[in-house]
Amino acid sequence: MTKDEIFSHIREIMVDSFELEAEEITPDAELYEALGLDSIDAVDMFVQLREVTGRRPDPAKAREVRTVAELVTFVENELEAARQGLPEPQLDGPPDPATIAASGDANG
Amino acid sequence: MTFEAGRSDVLICGGGLAGACMALQLRRELPDCRVTVVEPTTRPLPEACHKVGESSVEIGTHYLAEVLGLRAYLDAEHLPKNGLRFFTGPRDRRGVSERTELGPSEKPIVPSYQMDRGKLENDLRARMVEAGVDLREGWVVREVALSETDDDHVVHVAPSRRGQDAGADAVALKARWVVDATGRRRLLQRQLGLVRPNGNTQNAAWFRVAGRVKVGQLVDGEDARWHGRDHDDSRWLSTVHLTGPGYWVWLIPLSTGFTSVGIVADADHHAPPSFGDEAAARAWLAAHEPALAARLEGEAFADFKRLENYSYGSARCFSDARWACVGEAGLFVDPLYSPGSDFIALSNSMTIALIREDGERGAPDPRRVALFDDLYRTWADQLVRTLAGNGHILGEADVFGAKLWWDYYVYWSFMAPLFFRRAFDLPVERLEAFGDVGKRYDRLNERAQALFEAWAELKTHELSPGRRFTPLPMFPSVLADQHLELLKERTAEETLVRVRADLAPTEGLLAELVLLALQGVGPAGAPELARRVGLARWGLPISAERVAAEGLPRRERVQQLDPLARDLERALGRFPKQDASLAELMQRAGLPSGAMRAAQAG
Numbered sequence: 001m002t003k004d005e006i007f008s009h010i011r012e013i014m015v016d017s018f019e020l021e022a023e024e025i026t027p028d029a030e031l032y033e034a035l036g037l038d039s040i041d042a043v044d045m046f047v048q049l050r051e052v053t054g055r056r057p058d059p060a061k062a063r064e065v066r067t068v069a070e071l072v073t074f075v076e077n078e079l080e081a082a083r084q085g086l087p088e089p090q091l092d093g094p095p096d097p098a099t100i101a102a103s104g105d106a107n108g
Numbered sequence: 109m110t111f112e113a114g115r116s117d118v119l120i121c122g123g124g125l126a127g128a129c130m131a132l133q134l135r136r137e138l139p140d141c142r143v144t145v146v147e148p149t150t151r152p153l154p155e156a157c158h159k160v161g162e163s164s165v166e167i168g169t170h171y172l173a174e175v176l177g178l179r180a181y182l183d184a185e186h187l188p189k190n191g192l193r194f195f196t197g198p199r200d201r202r203g204v205s206e207r208t209e210l211g212p213s214e215k216p217i218v219p220s221y222q223m224d225r226g227k228l229e230n231d232l233r234a235r236m237v238e239a240g241v242d243l244r245e246g247w248v249v250r251e252v253a254l255s256e257t258d259d260d261h262v263v264h265v266a267p268s269r270r271g272q273d274a275g276a277d278a279v280a281l282k283a284r285w286v287v288d289a290t291g292r293r294r295l296l297q298r299q300l301g302l303v304r305p306n307g308n309t310q311n312a313a314w315f316r317v318a319g320r321v322k323v324g325q326l327v328d329g330e331d332a333r334w335h336g337r338d339h340d341d342s343r344w345l346s347t348v349h350l351t352g353p354g355y356w357v358w359l360i361p362l363s364t365g366f367t368s369v370g371i372v373a374d375a376d377h378h379a380p381p382s383f384g385d386e387a388a389a390r391a392w393l394a395a396h397e398p399a400l401a402a403r404l405e406g407e408a409f410a411d412f413k414r415l416e417n418y419s420y421g422s423a424r425c426f427s428d429a430r431w432a433c434v435g436e437a438g439l440f441v442d443p444l445y446s447p448g449s450d451f452i453a454l455s456n457s458m459t460i461a462l463i464r465e466d467g468e469r470g471a472p473d474p475r476r477v478a479l480f481d482d483l484y485r486t487w488a489d490q491l492v493r494t495l496a497g498n499g500h501i502l503g504e505a506d507v508f509g510a511k512l513w514w515d516y517y518v519y520w521s522f523m524a525p526l527f528f529r530r531a532f533d534l535p536v537e538r539l540e541a542f543g544d545v546g547k548r549y550d551r552l553n554e555r556a557q558a559l560f561e562a563w564a565e566l567k568t569h570e571l572s573p574g575r576r577f578t579p580l581p582m583f584p585s586v587l588a589d590q591h592l593e594l595l596k597e598r599t600a601e602e603t604l605v606r607v608r609a610d611l612a613p614t615e616g617l618l619a620e621l622v623l624l625a626l627q628g629v630g631p632a633g634a635p636e637l638a639r640r641v642g643l644a645r646w647g648l649p650i651s652a653e654r655v656a657a658e659g660l661p662r663r664e665r666v667q668q669l670d671p672l673a674r675d676l677e678r679a680l681g682r683f684p685k686q687d688a689s690l691a692e693l694m695q696r697a698g699l700p701s702g703a704m705r706a707a708q709a710g
Contacts, residue, residue: 018662036662038663038666043584051333051337051339054336054339055339095583095584096584
C-alpha cells in the first residue's frame with residue numbers, strides 16, 4: 001500500500017465515521033484539535049485501521065500520533081512490521097481509550 | 109444383567125446432554141444423593157452425526173465449565189467460540205462480502221464453545237460412571253407412575269430392543285424424584301397433557317459435512333478488506349449465520365473436523381417441503397445462498413434431518429409432587445442464539461435447588477416451585493418473542509443490528525447474572541423480588557421486539573447505508589462492560605441491586621431505539637409505527653435536550669449523548685440527513701418531545 005493509498009483510506013474512515021468533510025482531512029490536520037476527535041473516536045479509528053494493518057496497535061505508539069500525516073506513518077510502520085512478521089503487542093484486554101488516545105479525555 | 113430391585117433418590121429418564129449434566133451436577137452438589145440414569149442408547153455414540161445443538165452461549169457455558177467443572181475438558185476437546193456472527197441483507201445483495209457483517213471485533217473474553225455432541229455425550233457418560241452414577245444404558249422408561257402421597261414414584265423400565273440386555277424382563281424402579289430428560293419424546297409432558305403450542309411455527313433442516321466450511325471460503329480471496337477484517341483467522345470459530353428475509357442458515361465448526369449446517373425458515377416465507385430432503389436442501393441453498401451451495405457441491409452429507417414445527421411450550425415444568433422436566437423434555441424455543449444449553453442449565457439447577465430443599469425440609473417449598481416454574485416458562489415465552497417472528501428483520505441489517513444490541517444487553521442484564529450468581533438459591537422472598545424485576549424487563553422486551561418488527565416492515569430509510577461491518581459487541585462500550593460484568597464475583601444480593609438499577613438504562617436504550625426506528629420509517633411511517641406498537645403509552649424518557657442534540661455539530665452532539673446512546677451510535681452508525689427533523693418525526697408519532705416522561709405508562 002502506498003502512502004497515498006493509506007491516506008485516502010484514513011480519509012474514507014474519517015468521513016464515514018466522524019462526519020468530517022474530505023477537504024478538512026489534510027496531512028497537517030491535528031486529530032484532536034482541528035478535526036475534533038476524542039479518545040473514543042481514536043480507539044474506533046485504530047480498530048478500523050486493523051483491517052489494513054492486520055495488527056493490534058501498540059497503545060504507546062498510538063498515543064504519539066497527533067496529526068493525519070503521523071497516522072499515515074503509523075500505518076506504514078505497522079504494515080512494515082506485519083511484512084517482517086514482528087509479533088503483535090501483548091495486551092491484557094481490548095483497546096482502551098485511556099491508553100490509546102493522545103487527547104487524554106475519557107468519554108467525549 | 110437386569111436391575112436389582114432398589115430405590116434411588118433421583119431417577120433421571122434419559123442420559124443425553126440434559127440428563128447427563130443433571131446427574132453430574134447432583135453428584136457434585138448433593139453427593140449423598142443416589143442417582144440412577146436410564147438411557148436407551150449404548151456407547152459408543154457416533155461423533156458429529158448425533159444431535160443438533162452444538163453451540164453454547166454464556167449461561168450454558170458457565171454451567172458446563174464452572175458449575176460442572178468441565179472448563180479444562182472443554183478447552184482441550186472442543187472449540188472456543190468466537191461469538192455470534194451474522195451476514196445479513198439487504199435483500200438485493202446476495203454476495204456474502206457485500207452484506208453487512210454483524211459480530212464481535214475482538215475475541216470474546218467471556219467464553220463459549222462449539223461442541224461436538226457425539227464426543228461430548230460419550231465423554232459425559234464416562235464421567236457419570238466415574239462419579240458414581242448408576243448409569244443403565246440400553247434401557248427405556250416405559251411409564252412413570254407418579255405418587256400422589258409422600259411415597260416413592262414407580263418407574264417401569266424395559267430393555268431397549270437393540271441394547272445389550274434385550275430380552276430381559278421389565279422392571280419397576282422406585283425413586284423419590286423423577287426427572288424427565290427424554291428430550292423431544294417428552295414422556296411426562298405427554299403423559300400429563302402439559303404440551304402447549306408456543307406460537308413459533310418455524311421449520312428447520314440440518315446436516316453435517318466432513319471438513320471445514322468457512323465463511324471466508326465463500327468470498328473471493330482478492331477482497332483484501334473483507335478478509336483483512338479477520339486479521340487473526342478467527343471468523344470461522346463464530347457461529348456464522350447467513351440471513352435473509354424469513355430465513356437464516358448456520359455454520360458451526362466442530363472439534364472433530366466436521367461442520368454443522370442448518371437451515372431455519374419461517375412458515376410464512378418458506379414452506380417446509382422446500383428443504384425437506386438432501387436434494388431439496390441443496391436446491392434451496394442454490395436459490396437463497398448460492399455461494400454456500402457451490403461450496404457444498406461434491407461434499408457428502410454425513411447425516412440429514414428435518415424438523416417441522418420444532419418449537420413447543422409447556423404448561424408446567426416443575427412440580428412440588430417431586431418431578432421436573434429438564435431441557436427439551438420440558439420445552440424447546442428455537443436454535444437462534446443457541447439457547448438450548450441455557451435451558452438445560454436453568455432447569456437442572458432449579459430442579460436441584462428443589463431436591464436440596466426437599467432433603468432439608470422433607471418437601472420442596474411450593475412457593476419456590478411456583479416461582480421457578482413461572483421464571484423458567486416466562487423466560488421461554490420471552491425468547492419465543494425474541495427469536496421467532498423475525499422474518500422481516502432477518503433481511504434488514506440495520507434493524508437486526510439494533511435488535512442484537514438490545515437482545516445481548518437484556519440477556520446480560522437479567523437472566524445471565526441471575527444464573528451466574530445463583531439467585532435461584534436465594535430465600536423465596538428475595539427470589540420473588542428478582543421475579544418482580546424480571547417482569548419489568550419482560551415488558552420492556554415485548555415493546556422492543558414489537559418495535560423491531562414494525563420498524564423492519566415499515567422501513568423507508570437505511571441506517572448507515574453501505575455499511576460493511578457492525579461490531580457487536582464493540583470494544584470498549586457499555587454493552588461490552590455489561591458482558592464483562594458477568595465475570596466479576598458478586599453475591600446474589602448485590603446482583604439483585606444491580607439488576608434492578610439496570611432497568612433505568614435499559615429503558616433509556618429502548619428510548620434510543622425508538623428514535624432510530626422513527627428515522628428508519630420516516631415521516632410517512634411514523635404514525636403507523638406509533639399506532640402498531642402503542643408508542644404513546646410507553647412513557648419513555650426522551651428529553652427535549654436529547655432531541656435538540658441531533659441538530660448540533662458532531663463534536664458537541666456526541667458530548668451531549670449519554671455513554672449508552674453514544675455507544676449505540678458507534679456500533680450502528682447514523683442515518684443520512686433527512687428532510688424531517690427528529691422533533692418533527694416525534695410529533696408525527698404523537699410524541700411531543702420532553703413530554704413523554706409525563707405520559708408514564710401503567
